[in-house]
Amino acid sequence: MKNRTYINNSSDTANGDKKHGMDRRGFIKTAITAGAVLTVGPAMNNMIAAETAASNTVNSGIGNKYERLALKRRLGSGMAAFDVSAIGLGLMGMTYNRSEHPDKKHCVRLIHEAVERGVTLFDTAIVYGPLNNELLAGEALKPFKGKVNVTTKFGHEIINGKATGRQDSRPATIRKYCEESLRRLQVDCISLFYQHRFDPNVSVEDVAGTIQDLIKEGKVLHWGMCEVSADTIRKANAVCPLTAIQSEYHLMHRLVEYNGVLNVCRELGIGFVPYSPLNRGFLGGCINEYTQFDINNDNRQTLPRFTHEAIRANTRIVNVLQHFGRTRGMTSSQVALGWLLNKEPWIVPIPGTTKLSHLEENLRTIEFEVNDAEWNKLEETVAEIPVTGERYNAEQQRQVGF
Ligand SMILES: NC(=O)c1ccc[n+]([C@@H]2O[C@H](COP(=O)([O-])OP(=O)(O)OC[C@H]3O[C@@H](n4cnc5c(N)ncnc54)[C@H](OP(=O)(O)O)[C@@H]3O)[C@@H](O)[C@H]2O)c1
Numbered sequence: 128m129k130n131r132t133y134i135n136n137s138s139d140t141a142n143g144d145k146k147h148g149m150d151r152r153g154f155i156k157t158a159i160t161a162g163a164v165l166t167v168g169p170a171m172n173n174m175i176a177a178e179t180a181a182s183n184t185v186n187s188g189i190g191n192k193y194e195r196l197a198l199k200r201r202l203g204s205g206m207a208a209f210d211v212s213a214i215g216l217g218l219m220g221m222t223y224n225r226s227e228h229p230d231k232k233h234c235v236r237l238i239h240e241a242v243e244r245g246v247t248l249f250d251t252a253i254v255y256g257p258l259n260n261e262l263l264a265g266e267a268l269k270p271f272k273g274k275v276n277v278t279t280k281f282g283h284e285i286i287n288g289k290a291t292g293r294q295d296s297r298p299a300t301i302r303k304y305c306e307e308s309l310r311r312l313q314v315d316c317i318s319l320f321y322q323h324r325f326d327p328n329v330s331v332e333d334v335a336g337t338i339q340d341l342i343k344e345g346k347v348l349h350w351g352m353c354e355v356s357a358d359t360i361r362k363a364n365a366v367c368p369l370t371a372i373q374s375e376y377h378l379m380h381r382l383v384e385y386n387g388v389l390n391v392c393r394e395l396g397i398g399f400v401p402y403s404p405l406n407r408g409f410l411g412g413c414i415n416e417y418t419q420f421d422i423n424n425d426n427r428q429t430l431p432r433f434t435h436e437a438i439r440a441n442t443r444i445v446n447v448l449q450h451f452g453r454t455r456g457m458t459s460s461q462v463a464l465g466w467l468l469n470k471e472p473w474i475v476p477i478p479g480t481t482k483l484s485h486l487e488e489n490l491r492t493i494e495f496e497v498n499d500a501e502w503n504k505l506e507e508t509v510a511e512i513p514v515t516g517e518r519y520n521a522e523q524q525r526q527v528g529f
Contacts, residue, residue, distance in 0.1 A: 198493060199247075200475050202319075202349075202398025203370030209319060209349050209398070211276060213468065213493055215248030216241045216486070217402065217479035218264055223255040225408070226421035228481050231263060238267035240483055242275055244490055250373075250400070250477045251312075252280035252323055253304055254290050261311040269313050276318035279308050280353065280373075283323055294526070296326035298337040305346055321351040321373055325529035331359050335366035342367065351400070354527040357387030360397065369397045371475075374527075376401035377410060378466055378509050379432075379444060380518050386528075392473070401467055404476035407433070410463040411485070412445045414438060429520055437516030444512050451505050457495055460485070462505070464492040469502050 202209045219225065221234040228234070238249065251264045264277050281304040284295040308317060320341070322334055341347040349370035352363060363369055372392055376383050376399070383389045383399070392399050405411050407427055416435040420428040427433040432441065448459035457465065460478070467476045478489045517524070 198245075200398075200472060202400070202473060202475060203368070204396030205368065207349055207368040207370040207397075209276075209370045211248035211475055212246045213475065214246065214464065214490055215250055215400070215475055215477035216246050217477040218249055218251045218260055219255045220479040221481055222260045222263060224424060224426045225479065225481070226425045231266075234263055234481065235267040237481065237483060237486065238264075239270075241486055241490075242268075242271055244486070246490070247275045248475060248477065249275060249277045250279075250402075251277060252283075252321075253285060253308060254280070254283040254323060257283075257285045257290050258288055258311065261308060265311050265313040272314065277312050277314065278319035278321065278351075279312065279317060280321040280323035281305070281308070282321075282326060282353075292522075294324055294326040294328070296322055296329045296334050298329075298333055301334065301337045302341070305341055309346065316345055317347045319349040319351055319370055320347045321353050321371075322355075323353050324526045325352070325355055325359065327529065331355075331362045332366050335363045339367035353402070355388075355529055357391040359529055360388065360391050360395070364395050364397065369395070371398040371400050373400040373402050373477075375403050375518060376467065376474075377404050377406050378448070378463055378506070379406045379410070379441065379514050389471070393471070398473045398475065399471065401474060401476045404467055404478050405460055405463050409433075409438075409441065410445060410448060411460040412449060412458070415442065429523075430516070430518065431520060432514070432516035432518055434516060440515035444509055444514070447505070447508050447512070451501075451508075455495060455497065457492075458488055460489055461492040461495065464489060465495055465497060466502055466505065468492065469497070469499070 198213045199210050200213045202211060216238070218234075218238070221228055221237075229237075241249075249264055249268060251260045253261060255261070261279060264279075268275055268277055281301055282294055282296050284291045284293045284300075285304075305317065305320065308320075309315070320338065325331075326334070335350075338347060338350045342350070350367065351369055351371040351373055352360065353373045354375070355363075355372070360369065360372060372383075372388060374383055374388060389399060391397070407430075408414055409432075414433075416438045418438070420433070422428065431437060445459055448462040452458055452462045464476055464478060467474055478485075480486050480489065519527070
């Protein structure tokens, strides 16, 4: 796997990058020219940049014994650069939409285990719960303030603690949600604030302008958008540079490769955070047609890709991943995550889990070496199998792609 490439980045931190006004590609070039590459894998071409030995920056003082898991990647460039662990942790399923979950004490402990292993990127949103996922993140990560980052998301309207199903990204609402998220997360500044879904009633320029003001006021450090089009990304980035786009991306859903989103990220130096990188657990191989989803707390039962028929048909894809992993000592989750990590050095997946064993397994993905030809072969084999069922139902589909 290409992510064995290391760059000694002790002096070229995100801040250093900003100071010199150097964009990411400039940084890569300089790092190579300066001989900063310590160990270079065979295929360093498109991998090199943002993966950095992080030992003495974000993780210092946390007792990180998993040195290799602390490899870092850079989302965004220039003033928008944001250095994070190569794999993040999605917190949503600890309270919301992934069926029954362990109690808060267990989840706090698991989040601490992730910090211990070098994870510095934790993802939540106001709508998860709603609200209780941010509260969990705030409580669990308080002891690591300034050392790890919590990203959160605004956009879905919440009234009296309940999601209405409408979007509200009016400037005054963004400001209100920002203040409330700051309180729940127990931080002075939100590391990365995403617009969760586009609001057709508010121009992208107004949203970007509001975020720019919040950045000036020190309440937000970076920003991003979820599930938007290449055109929207361009408009938003022109007003206030984006750090990351967060959209669904995995071996069963590769839309961002075809709709221009990854291309525009590459061109503008914006990072990409694939959400649901295991296709909501499906690529982990533990879901079959008998799996029962909690009717009160699991959106998978509403998704066409999770009907019994779709699960049965799509299991062929999981079988391919398992087969690929068998001779390499990898699980299907590790194959799914490794494929994403290999795509670009500015891609940072955020798998979610409620189990220490899965956390460990997912993070250890970066230990495997798989070359480009092998990944390409896997990709081709998977692409030959038609995916059964749409990823979203009609209502959810209406909210994406603006
Ligand atoms: N921006 C957006 O619109 C958006 C939408 C959805 C999600 N997200 C973000 O993305 C994060 C992850 O998404 P997700 O939870 O939908 O999907 P995911 O990460 O693809 O899958 C999570 C599911 O996979 C299971 N799992 C994790 N590791 C596993 C392993 N090694 N083997 C087998 N099963 C495994 C988990 O169950 P266990 O608990 O049993 O491990 C969990 O149910 C969320 O937490 C959230 O932060 C963002």
